[in-house]
Amino acid sequence: xxTATVPTVGKQARRHMRFVIIGAGQAAAQxxxxxxxxxxxxxxxxxxxxxxxxxxxPPLSKAYMAGDFIRERLFLKPESFxxxxxxxxxxxxxxxxxxxxxxxxxxxxxxxxxxxxxxFATGARVRKLPCPGADLPGVYYLRGIDDxxxxxxxxxxxxRLAVVGxxxxxxEVGAVARKYGLQVTxxxxxxxxxxxxxxxxxxxxxxxxxxxxxxxxxxGQAAEAIEGKSWVEAVAxxxxxxxxxxVVAGIGVVPNCELALAAGLPCDNGIIVDExxxxxxxxxxxxxxxxxHVSFHGKRVRLESVQNAIDQAKHAALAxxxxxxxxxxxxxxxxxxxxxxxxxxxxxxxxxTAVVRGDASSRKFSVFHLRDGIVAGVEAVNAAxxxxxxxxxxxxHARVAPERIVDTAVPAKQLG
Amino acid sequence: xxxxxxxxxxxxxxxxxxxxGWSVMEGAVKNRVPGIDADCGGACACATCHVxxxxxxxxxxxxxxxxxxxxxxxxxxxxxxxxxxxxxxxxAALDGLIVRTPRTQH
Numbered sequence: 001x002x003t004a005t006v007p008t009v010g011k012q013a014r015r016h017m018r019f020v021i022i023g024a025g026q027a028a029a030q031x032x033x034x035x036x037x038x039x040x041x042x043x044x045x046x047x048x049x050x051x052x053x054x055x056x057x058p059p060l061s062k063a064y065m066a067g068d069f070i071r072e073r074l075f076l077k078p079e080s081f082x083x084x085x086x087x088x089x090x091x092x093x094x095x096x097x098x099x100x101x102x103x104x105x106x107x108x109x110x111x112x113x114x115x116x117x118x119x120f121a122t123g124a125r126v127r128k129l130p131c132p133g134a135d136l137p138g139v140y141y142l143r144g145i146d147d148x149x150x151x152x153x154x155x156x157x158x159x160r161l162a163v164v165g166x167x168x169x170x171x172e173v174g175a176v177a178r179k180y181g182l183q184v185t186x187x188x189x190x191x192x193x194x195x196x197x198x199x200x201x202x203x204x205x206x207x208x209x210x211x212x213x214x215x216x217x218x219x220g221q222a223a224e225a226i227e228g229k230s231w232v233e234a235v236a237x238x239x240x241x242x243x244x245x246x247v248v249a250g251i252g253v254v255p256n257c258e259l260a261l262a263a264g265l266p267c268d269n270g271i272i273v274d275e276x277x278x279x280x281x282x283x284x285x286x287x288x289x290x291x292x293h294v295s296f297h298g299k300r301v302r303l304e305s306v307q308n309a310i311d312q313a314k315h316a317a318l319a320x321x322x323x324x325x326x327x328x329x330x331x332x333x334x335x336x337x338x339x340x341x342x343x344x345x346x347x348x349x350x351x352x353t354a355v356v357r358g359d360a361s362s363r364k365f366s367v368f369h370l371r372d373g374i375v376a377g378v379e380a381v382n383a384a385x386x387x388x389x390x391x392x393x394x395x396x397h398a399r400v401a402p403e404r405i406v407d408t409a410v411p412a413k414q415l416g
Numbered sequence: 417x418x419x420x421x422x423x424x425x426x427x428x429x430x431x432x433x434x435x436x437g438w439s440v441m442e443g444a445v446k447n448r449v450p451g452i453d454a455d456c457g458g459a460c461a462c463a464t465c466h467v468x469x470x471x472x473x474x475x476x477x478x479x480x481x482x483x484x485x486x487x488x489x490x491x492x493x494x495x496x497x498x499x500x501x502x503x504x505x506x507x508a509a510l511d512g513l514i515v516r517t518p519r520t521q522h
Binding site: 056058059073075076077078080081084306307310332334336341343382384385388389413 | 462
């Protein structure tokens with residue numbers, strides 16, 4: 001049963017309302033856009049810890065890092081957008097404390113903002129390597145523009161790059177580095193690439209892809225120490241020593257929910273929100289990477305994606321205005337590595353039945369995942385039609401016979 | 417800087433300057449032209465930046481690539497002059513380009 005989490009706010013009252021958004025990433029920008037398009041005319045403040053207005057993160061490990069994309073193109077909205085949306089951007093400040101009873105946010109610069117509705121769009125931060133030597137110069141992570149700029153400086157042919165963690169970020173950086181002629185070694189603790197989110201079939205395709213591009217991929221090895229005197233010299237794993245001039249660690253992210261936790265809001269691998277984006281406090285909402293939410297399949301998840309940031313922020317913004325609509329969109333992701341585009345829709349779970357459509361050796365295929373015969377996920381490699389059709393089938397909880405999926409004589413459009 | 421004219425479904429026209437090398441989609445988003453969502457930021461991954469190119473300009477545009485062709489197949493009300501605006505790179509030769517936005521991107 002759907003229930004409104006907040007009373008509808010009258011037009012007159014809304015004009016005088018004060019909304020505060022903590023965080024200035026993709027979700028924050030979308031919330032501002034949705035509030036503006038809904039005619040919100042109260043006061044709106046976005047406080048972000050980076051020096052930049054909201055920007056796209058995906059290109060940071062792809063085209064922007066490769067130098068194919070100037071910085072200005074990263075910004076999600078022109079500056080005029082914020083002014084016209086009556087939104088004040090406060091950049092370079094963090095939120096230090098929230099007083100829920102008094103409904104105020106204290107910023108790191110000492111300013112205190114009153115709010116009627118508050119949105120956490122605090123995102124996530126990189127997980128740091130826990131091993132000795134991890135703080136040596138030459139060890140990089142990738143989350144923001146400055147990280148990408150710093151790494152770009154090391155894209156010099158012949159340099160040795162060690163990537164710790166065989167996930168999307170590390171692999172995308174590895175692919176860019178190969179383009180620049182670096183020697184690349186990927187160290188992954190598990191036995192396959194992108195193990196947390198991709199199926200074994202996709203992992204295997206990407207192992208072969210990276211190896212065919214000259215990347216040395218090593219499984220079952222974790223970084224036990226980063227060695228070097230004044231600059232990184234090697235990554236020591238249980239199985240040996242990988243000499244390196246630069247190290248990039250992409251071992252996941254940690255949701256930024258400390259502030260919410262300190263304010264007494266329930267958190268469990270993310271700020272717990274309902275299907276409208278509301279936290280346990282009806283005046284406080286959250287959207288994007290920082291949330292633990294119920295996804296379209298009815299289970300709680302925390303997602304790190306543009307899609308989730310955009311869609312959840314739309315729903316949270318509507319709920320802040322007292323117009324709650326449940327968030328039910330099918331999650332989707334993409335990754336660009338070399339000339340291969342991976343597009344994923346839905347959420348694959350252990351126990352799902354994988355049905356491969358097409359031939360991986362043709363570098364154009366997809367893996368459909370069926371749960372009790374119903375399409376639950378699709379991973380498409382250079383196969384956009386399969387991805388789009390898959391996304392629709394997932395949303396419709398459609399049942400498709402495996403024999404039809406594997407039959408490439410049946411056009412993707414006719415799978416539905 | 418090349419000028420691109422975007423015409424909305426309701427006939428509203430906007431002519432904006434877009435830097436060479438940017439996409440027609442970016443020109444729209446950065447200038448707040450409504451009707452182009454571009455959720456994926458130009459990665460040809462979402463098909464929410466569909467536009468109709470003015471017929472007089474069609475011949476001057478590079479052909480659709482396979483990925484664009486495939487994504488367009490799923491857009492609404494696709495016509496022979498349909499393109500994904502994220503895949504049209506602005507050049508001096510496209511100064512004056514006119515595109516129309518569709519009724520919906522979804």
